[in-house]
Structures are given as structure tokens and as C-alpha cells.
Amino acid sequence: MAFQTFSLHQLGWRAEYAQQLTLADFEAGYPARVTAVHRSGLAVLSSRGHGSVVLPHPLVDMHAGVAVGDWVLVEHDVERVRCVLDRQSLVERVAAGGDRQRQSIAANLDVLFVVSSCNDDFNPSRLERYLTLALDAGVTPVIVLTKADIGDGVAGYVAEAEQLMFGVPVVAVNALDDASVSQLEPWLAPGKTVAFVGSSGVGKSTLTNRVIGEAAQLTSGIREDDARGRHTTTAREMFPTASGAWVIDTPGMRELRLAAAEPELDAVFEDVVAFASQCRFRDCHHDGDAGCAVEAAVADGALDARRLANYRKLLREALRAQQTLREQRERGRQFGAMAKQVMRAKRERLGR
Ligand SMILES: Nc1nc2c(ncn2[C@@H]2O[C@H](COP(=O)(O)OP(=O)(O)OP(=O)(O)O)[C@@H](O)[C@H]2O)c(=O)[nH]1
Ligand SMILES: [Mg+2]
Ligand SMILES: [Zn+2]
Incomplete structure (x- = not known):
């Protein structure tokens, strides 16, 4: 596999990417796809084969922003990224921790396989969270329920999903x-x-191994878990499948905080939204408000109480994420204005 080369077309290149580049760009560099993001740089695949490239200085701060699956333009000879191309889709979450930065998980996906297993891991609220993640990314979700061979009541899980x-x-x-x-x-x-996403141990790497084929078993990005002898994935990485597609295996996420907005959520919770349109008041909070059609639907069994509770929870999260984004943009704007002022003062001092 290490010596295999791929054409741009095979790598998933599209007109939308080519349109972003000028003739000068093509003279200065060549397009490559990011297969892994390391602290020291990016692993890329291009029509020249595998390579490793570094980010230029201004992009280094954005390091966390470059994701597996991204298309970059690599400068000839120096093997340095000239620019990151606009994505067709981007899976991102709000990182754990205080600063609530957005964290890119995978870019330019066509399908997001949301993986759960037919056992204790099966959790409809978590699946709804992942479905919202996919819609927010602009990617088609497919739910994959693994361990159908050992789980009881597989048909029940499928029906629920x-x-x-x-x-x-x-x-x-x-x-x-x-x-x-x-x-x-x-x-x-x-x-x-x-890409495969889902909790640890549900079978994402097992599925990845199957679709990439016998010849190319996963060897990197895996850590042997001593405690239980498990192979748990520690890094996101993109591999070619036997059928010519690209698959990204991801580590199980312990915490998935959504960066989504309300419309994505409403698409996942169409039933809740439909009932909400019948509430007496436009700004109904569906929380003890008079004439609430949503709560009435829960009361008479037309709507699952769990689903309403999860909708409320994810909505709070989405509103908070949007609020943080606005604040961060505002801070960025203020910083930009300040930088401009400093530069102007400097120019004046230098008499230019
Ligand atoms: N019987 C059975 N075992 C499975 C199935 N899918 C996965 N397993 C087993 O479940 C265990 C965990 O599978 P992994 O593929 O490593 O899980 P993962 O989702 O990649 O986990 P992380 O990398 O930690 O996120 C392994 O021992 C697999 O052999 C399945 O469909 N049936
Ligand atoms: Mg894994
Ligand atoms: Zn209501």
C-alpha cells in the first residue's frame, strides 16, 4: 500500500476544488489530500504518492483547524502547505475544556457512518446527537448497528433506530x-x-479493517490497551478501501459537544417541531406553558418524553455553541481592528 499512487480523481478531487485555484497556484504547487494530522505536520496523499508536509507560519496557529480529509495545495520542492481548500463538508464539535474552541474531526465526507452496537451501547439520545452532528457537517448519515451476531433482539434495535x-x-x-x-x-x-464515528469499542476499526481489505490491516493510530488487551484507536486516519472509496477511522468520543445550530436540530426532531407549530404561543418553551401542543403530545403518548427531553438538551447546547461562536467572532473582529491600528501607527512613525 505504501507505494501505491492515486490519481486526483481517485482521491476524490472535484471541480469545486479546482475552481478555487488559479493558474499561479497550480504553477506553485500541487493538490494533496490530508490522511492524518500530526503535531509535526500533515501526512498527505497525492498523485505523487505518500508524503509529509509542514504548515506555513500563519497556518500553524490553525493547526487544529486542518482535518483529515482536507485538500491542501503543497508548494513544490519545499513540501509546505500553501493553502487549505474550502471544504465541501466538515464534521466538527466543541472541544472539551473551558475555551469551547471548535475542533475539526473530518473534512470532505460524503457519508458519516454513525456506529452503535446491538447491546448496552445502544442509546437513542446519543444517536440523535450524532445525527445532528452529521447534518451540521453537511454529510449524509447512515446508522450502523454492529454486533448483530451476539446481540439479542436486533430487529428491535433496528426498528428503534x-x-x-x-x-x-x-x-x-x-x-x-x-x-x-x-x-x-x-x-x-x-x-x-x-467516516466511522461512535463510542469506543463499538467496532469502528473492525469495520474499517473489513472495508480496506485483507492486504492492508490497520497498523497505525492504534494503541494496545493493556488493561483489557483491547486495540483502541488514538488518531484519526484515512485509508483507501478495496472498492476505491476512502474511509476515516476515528477514536471513540467520550464527549461529543455539538457545534450545531437550530435548523440542523429541527431536521432531526421533525416530529417535535411539527407539534411545536401547534402550540398556542409562538415563543412557547414547551415547559409548562399554556396551550403547549408538544407537552400535550407527550401526555397522550404521541411523542416520546425521552425525545422531547433530548431535544431540549441539544437545543440548549446548540444555542450555547452559537453564542460562543458569536463571541469568538466579535473578539476576532476587535483583534483585527486593533492590529490594523497598531500597523497604521507604525507606518506613521516610519513616515510612510
Ligand atoms: N462479535 C462481534 N464482535 C465485534 C463486532 N464488531 C466489533 N467487535 C469486537 O469489538 C471489539 C472492539 O472493536 P473495535 O473495532 O476495536 O472498536 P472501535 O469502535 O474501533 O473502538 P475504539 O477504537 O476504542 O473507538 C473488538 O474485539 C472486535 O472484535 C461485531 O459485529 N461482532
Ligand atoms: Mg478503533
Ligand atoms: Zn409548546
């Missing part, structure tokens, strides 16, 4: 079995990019 959002495919698989995993083929067409 199918209830969550209209039109989202749900596939139950035994990730240890090729024939079963072949159900994912419709989403693995040549040049397409997919």
Missing part, C-alpha cells in the same frame, strides 16, 4: 463477517469518502 429520523438508512451488521459488512457497499463507491 429507524424511528429516529425519517429517511436515514439503518444497517445491522456483524463486523467480523465480510458478507455482512458488504451491506455498506452502496456508500463505498470509488472516490467517495466516509
Whole structure:
């Protein structure tokens, strides 16, 4: 695999990326796709094969902003990133910790496989959270329920998952079995990019290994967990599948704070929104308000109380994320204005 080369087309190149580049850009460098983000630089794949490139100084601050799956223009000879191309899609979350920075998880995806297993891990509220993540990213979600070979009541889990959002495919698989995993083929067409997300231990790496094929088992980005002898993924990395698609394996996320906005949430919770449109008051909080159609729907069993509670929770999170984004933009604007002022004063001092 290390010596395999791919054409731009095979790497998922599209007209939308080419349109962002000038003739001068093409003379200065060549497009490459980011397969892994390391502290020291980026691992990339281009029509020249595998390479490692560094970020230029102004982009270094943005290091966390470059994601696996990104397209970059690499300068000839110096192997340095000239620019990061605008993405067609971006999966991002709000990082854990106080500063609430956005963290890019994967870029330029066509499909997000939301993975859960047919056992204790199955949690509809968490699936709703991941579905919102996919919509926020601008990526088509597919729910994959693993361990169908050992779970009881697989059909029940599938039925429950199918209830969550209209039109989202749900596939139950035994990730240890090729024939079963072949159900994912419709989403693995040549040049397409997919990623597996979900909790630790649900089978994301097992699925990744199956779709990339026997010849190329995962060796990097994996840490042997001594305690339980498990192989837990520690880094995001993109691999070519046997069918010509690209797959990104991700580490299980312990905490997924949404960076989403209200419209994405409303698309996942269409039923809640439909009831809400019948509330007496426009600004109904669906929390003890008079004439609330949402609470009435819960009371007569037309709407799941769990679903309403999760909607409220994710809505609070989405509103907070938007508020943080506004504040960060405002700070950025103020900083920009200050920098301009300093530069002007400097020019005046130098008499230019
Ligand atoms: N029986 C059965 N075992 C599975 C299936 N999928 C995964 N496993 C097992 O579950 C364990 C965890 O699988 P991984 O693929 O490492 O899980 P992961 O989602 O990559 O976990 P992290 O990297 O920690 O996020 C392994 O021992 C797998 O063999 C399945 O469909 N059936
Ligand atoms: Mg893994
Ligand atoms: Zn209401």
C-alpha cells in the first residue's frame, strides 16, 4: 500500500476544488489530500504518492483547524502547505475544556457512518446527537448497528433506530463477517469518502479493517490497551478501501459537544417541531406553558418524553455553541481592528 499512487480523481478531487485555484497556484504547487494530522505536520496523499508536509507560519496557529480529509495545495520542492481548500463538508464539535474552541474531526465526507452496537451501547439520545452532528457537517448519515451476531433482539434495535429520523438508512451488521459488512457497499463507491464515528469499542476499526481489505490491516493510530488487551484507536486516519472509496477511522468520543445550530436540530426532531407549530404561543418553551401542543403530545403518548427531553438538551447546547461562536467572532473582529491600528501607527512613525 505504501507505494501505491492515486490519481486526483481517485482521491476524490472535484471541480469545486479546482475552481478555487488559479493558474499561479497550480504553477506553485500541487493538490494533496490530508490522511492524518500530526503535531509535526500533515501526512498527505497525492498523485505523487505518500508524503509529509509542514504548515506555513500563519497556518500553524490553525493547526487544529486542518482535518483529515482536507485538500491542501503543497508548494513544490519545499513540501509546505500553501493553502487549505474550502471544504465541501466538515464534521466538527466543541472541544472539551473551558475555551469551547471548535475542533475539526473530518473534512470532505460524503457519508458519516454513525456506529452503535446491538447491546448496552445502544442509546437513542446519543444517536440523535450524532445525527445532528452529521447534518451540521453537511454529510449524509447512515446508522450502523454492529454486533448483530451476539446481540439479542436486533430487529428491535433496528426498528428503534429507524424511528429516529425519517429517511436515514439503518444497517445491522456483524463486523467480523465480510458478507455482512458488504451491506455498506452502496456508500463505498470509488472516490467517495466516509467516516466511522461512535463510542469506543463499538467496532469502528473492525469495520474499517473489513472495508480496506485483507492486504492492508490497520497498523497505525492504534494503541494496545493493556488493561483489557483491547486495540483502541488514538488518531484519526484515512485509508483507501478495496472498492476505491476512502474511509476515516476515528477514536471513540467520550464527549461529543455539538457545534450545531437550530435548523440542523429541527431536521432531526421533525416530529417535535411539527407539534411545536401547534402550540398556542409562538415563543412557547414547551415547559409548562399554556396551550403547549408538544407537552400535550407527550401526555397522550404521541411523542416520546425521552425525545422531547433530548431535544431540549441539544437545543440548549446548540444555542450555547452559537453564542460562543458569536463571541469568538466579535473578539476576532476587535483583534483585527486593533492590529490594523497598531500597523497604521507604525507606518506613521516610519513616515510612510
Ligand atoms: N462479535 C462481534 N464482535 C465485534 C463486532 N464488531 C466489533 N467487535 C469486537 O469489538 C471489539 C472492539 O472493536 P473495535 O473495532 O476495536 O472498536 P472501535 O469502535 O474501533 O473502538 P475504539 O477504537 O476504542 O473507538 C473488538 O474485539 C472486535 O472484535 C461485531 O459485529 N461482532
Ligand atoms: Mg478503533
Ligand atoms: Zn409548546
